[in-house]
Structure formats: C-alpha cells, structure tokens
Amino acid sequence: MRFDRSTLKFLLCVALLTAGIAIGYAIAYIAGASPSSVPLISSAIGLCLAFAVPIWQTYFLNAPKLSxxxxxxxxxxxDQAVIALQDFPELQILKKNRRIIVQPPLLGLHDLVGRPTVETSSALKISDLDDLLNRTKQEYKDLPEKIEERRKELEEISKTNPAEFTRWDCARFNRPLSPEVEFDQDNKERTLELLQAEYKKRFDILEKRHQELQRDLPITERKxxxxxxxxxxxRSFFTISAxxxxxxxxxxxxxxxxxxxxVIGEGNYIDLKLxxxxxxxxxxxxxxxxxxxxxxxxxxxxxxxxxxxLINTYWGQSVRSRLYVENITSMIYQSNQIPFAEGLxxxxxxxxxxxxxxxxxQKLSSTA
Structure with missing residues (x-):
C-alpha cells in the first residue's frame, strides 16, 4: 500500500503526538510523580482509533480496485509507410486496376534501404496494394469468359453478309466502340472491315492481358x-485492447x-512502451x-x-506478454498473461x- 505525501505527514503527526504523550509520562515517572499508565494507554488507543478509521475508509473501504x-x-x-508502384517492375501489372489515390508527401519503402523517396500519387499503402492484387486476380479469373465473348463478337462480324448489312447493324456493332465506325451505304464491305479491325484489337488486348497476367501474376504476388x-x-506498430x-x-x-x-525466456524480455x-x-x-x-x-x-x-522473431510464437498500467495515485496494476500473437x-x-x-x-442430453 502506497501513501501520498499528505497522508504520510498526517501519520507522522499521529506518531509524534503519541510519542509526546509517552515521553511526558516517562518524565513524570522519573520525577517520582508515579503517573498511572491507564490514561496513557487509553489516550494511545483513542488516538489510534481516531486516526485509523478515516485512513481505513480512504485506503481500504473506499479505495478504487482495478483489474x-x-x-x-x-x-x-x-499509414505513413507507402510503396511507389513505379519503383518495382514486378508490380507494374497492378497499374491497370490502380485507383487514383492522392496522398501527401510520405516516406516510401526506399527510405528503409537509404535510397531517395519518390513522392507520387502512385505511392500506396500495403492495404491498397492488397486491394489492387485482389482485383487483378479477379480480373485474371474473369478474362477467359470475356475473351470467349469477344471471339464470338468477332466471328459474328466476320460472318455478316455485306448485302444484308444495315445502318441499324452498324449502330449495334458500334455500341462498345469509341470512336465509332461511320456507316458507308455505298461501301458496306469497307465498313465491315473497319468494324472487324476494331473488334480484333479489342480481342487481342484481352488475350495479351491474359498472357501477361498468366506469366507475371505469381511474380507480383511473391514480390x-x-x-x-x-x-x-x-514500419509496424502494436495496438493492445484491454x-x-x-x-x-x-x-x-x-x-x-x-x-x-x-517474456521470451529466463531473465530475457522485451518492453514495448505504449x-x-x-x-x-x-x-x-x-x-x-x-x-x-x-x-x-x-x-x-x-x-x-x-x-x-527479437520482436520480429517471437511475434506469433509461444511467448507470453503482460500489460502494466499506473493510476493517478501511482498504483501499478498488471494484466492477465496472454500469448504474444494476433488472434490466439x-x-x-x-x-x-x-x-x-x-x-x-451433454448434460442436457443425459437429463432428457
């Protein structure tokens, strides 16, 4: 139990007062006055009770008890740790799915190895890069179906008879194109050739993207x-909820x-200031x-x-951690002991x- 300075002064006064009474009786006894010890004992007991009750109420009965x-x-x-896409060739396939993220000048990963930092809107947090990777993986998963759709569209144009080709057909084929191919009533064959060339470009782009992802996506994931x-x-930090x-x-x-x-061993520990x-x-x-x-x-x-x-080595391992806090009266409390791992x-x-x-x-089943 710790007492503040005012309480210590209070207890010192009690001790001095009791000592003063005892010394007075001792002097009287030596002088031959033969004082009775009953008043001395009664006074001492009375003083102790008078002062002990408020102290007991303050520090024991009404004291806060924290766990x-x-x-x-x-x-x-x-959030201050970012990665610039243009600094890593292995991440270039993510650019197609990159959202426009405007960030203030932040420290990039290259600061960790002493190289200049590139301040750019393509400098992303690791969570943003994970999001880009997930969207790119989904894109790769969806590409075969889209390629098949483009192939069917290309075949439809190639099988279209110029004699039966109408302005309405041209408008329908132009729907996904920008810029559109102009319908030439006098040269429908040329119009169909231009449409077929545009659809071939769209088909080739998807096929090329599929081949690119098939080749580079595992490298990107690893990087x-x-x-x-x-x-x-x-560049990480710890968050402890209690x-x-x-x-x-x-x-x-x-x-x-x-x-x-x-605590990672006998007499071996790491302290994290929070x-x-x-x-x-x-x-x-x-x-x-x-x-x-x-x-x-x-x-x-x-x-x-x-x-x-040590933290990087033992994070997630079978070592124990304990939290220590201090209240405004300088009382220190310790927490339960839990594994130094997330989710464990x-x-x-x-x-x-x-x-x-x-x-x-089982009890309910046995009583049924």
Whole structure:
C-alpha cells in the first residue's frame, strides 16, 4: 500500500503526538510523580482509533480496485509507410486496376534501404496494394469468359453478309466502340472491315492481358509478400485492447503511459512502451464500472535493433506478454498473461466456450 505525501505527514503527526504523550509520562515517572499508565494507554488507543478509521475508509473501504485484462493484440503497418508502384517492375501489372489515390508527401519503402523517396500519387499503402492484387486476380479469373465473348463478337462480324448489312447493324456493332465506325451505304464491305479491325484489337488486348497476367501474376504476388514482410518488420506498430474493471467504491483514472512486457525466456524480455488513445475520454473508470481502452506503441523502427530483431522473431510464437498500467495515485496494476500473437487469445476463449457448450449439451442430453 502506497501513501501520498499528505497522508504520510498526517501519520507522522499521529506518531509524534503519541510519542509526546509517552515521553511526558516517562518524565513524570522519573520525577517520582508515579503517573498511572491507564490514561496513557487509553489516550494511545483513542488516538489510534481516531486516526485509523478515516485512513481505513480512504485506503481500504473506499479505495478504487482495478483489474486489467488484455482482450487483443494487433500488429499493423503504419499509414505513413507507402510503396511507389513505379519503383518495382514486378508490380507494374497492378497499374491497370490502380485507383487514383492522392496522398501527401510520405516516406516510401526506399527510405528503409537509404535510397531517395519518390513522392507520387502512385505511392500506396500495403492495404491498397492488397486491394489492387485482389482485383487483378479477379480480373485474371474473369478474362477467359470475356475473351470467349469477344471471339464470338468477332466471328459474328466476320460472318455478316455485306448485302444484308444495315445502318441499324452498324449502330449495334458500334455500341462498345469509341470512336465509332461511320456507316458507308455505298461501301458496306469497307465498313465491315473497319468494324472487324476494331473488334480484333479489342480481342487481342484481352488475350495479351491474359498472357501477361498468366506469366507475371505469381511474380507480383511473391514480390508483394516480400515488401509486406519488410514493412511489417520495420514500419509496424502494436495496438493492445484491454478491459479496466474498477470494483472499488470511488472513481479512478489511469495515466497515458503503459508498458507491455514480452517474456521470451529466463531473465530475457522485451518492453514495448505504449500510450493510451483518446486519453481525455478513456482514462477515467467510474466506481464499480468497466472501461474498454486501447493502447498503441510507436513504430518498431524506433526500438533498438536487437529488440526489433527479437520482436520480429517471437511475434506469433509461444511467448507470453503482460500489460502494466499506473493510476493517478501511482498504483501499478498488471494484466492477465496472454500469448504474444494476433488472434490466439481469442481462439483460446472460443475453445473454452466451445468446450463449455459441449459439456452443457451433454448434460442436457443425459437429463432428457
């Protein structure tokens, strides 16, 4: 139990007052006055009770009692970490599906290896690149059907009889074209040749794209996986969600700094410094109340190289982590111990729930 300075001064006054009474009785006894010890004992007991009751109420009965439970750990690549498409030939096939994303000047991946950063609208976050990759994979999946449709359209034009070719037919064939082919009533054969050439171009473009994706898509996936690993290892940060439960009779509040200690062996650990998000709204926990809070670390690039190497090695492994927080009266609380991995703690809870559900189902079956 820790006491603040005002309480320590209060206790010191009590001790000095009690000591003063005892010294007075000692002096009287030495002088031959033979004072009775009953008043001394009674006074001491009275003083102790008088001062102990408010202290007990303040620090025990009405004191806040916090318990901390980590609910999840998540590792995320910083939004400030971007990749410029034009810097990597393996990613060029994604450009066709690129959305126009305007971003302020940000640090690119090349900063990690000491090369100049290219500030461009094609510098995308890893989540945007994943989205582009998914759309490109879907495009590759849909291409055979589209190529077959273009082939049928091309065959239809090639089989069209010029004598039966009308302005309405020309308008129908022109529908997907831009610019359109002009209908020549006096030279329908030439009109059909121009339409066929345009449809052949559209067919060839799709076939070429299909061949390109068939050849390069696996290379793009592999390169993107390498870049993702680099960003995770160098430009990621941790988000820890926790429940703060106050079972005491008075409100409490926690401070912004917190610590996540990852124990990887006997006397070997990593400390991640955290900060409480939305401090103004989330720091206070009411009496008999619960608060869900989120802590964030800085990018792991700010850590010493050895700590960064250990984090990248043991993230997702069978090591344990524990959260430490401090309230405004400098009381420190520790959380439950959970695996240093994303989603593993939730899996443990799901397993417990499934086990309990099975037990209860068996009980219901046995009583039926």
């Amino acid at each position: 901390v439970e980590i609910t999840s750990i998540k590792r995320t690549v910083s 993107l996986e390498i870049l993702r690993d680099e960003l995770i290892n160098n 429940s703060l439960i106050n079972s005491g009779r008075t409100n409490s509040a926690i401070k912004v700094p917190a610590l996540l200690r990852v 900060s409480l998000k939305d401090f103004e709204e989330k720091s206070e926990i009411s009496a008999n109340g619960t608060r869900i809070v989120v802590f964030e670390s800085s990018e792991i690039s700010s850590l010493p190289e050895e700590d960064r190497r 703690y939730q899996k443990i809870i799901y397993d417990r729930l499934a086990q309990e559900a099975t037990l209860r189902s």
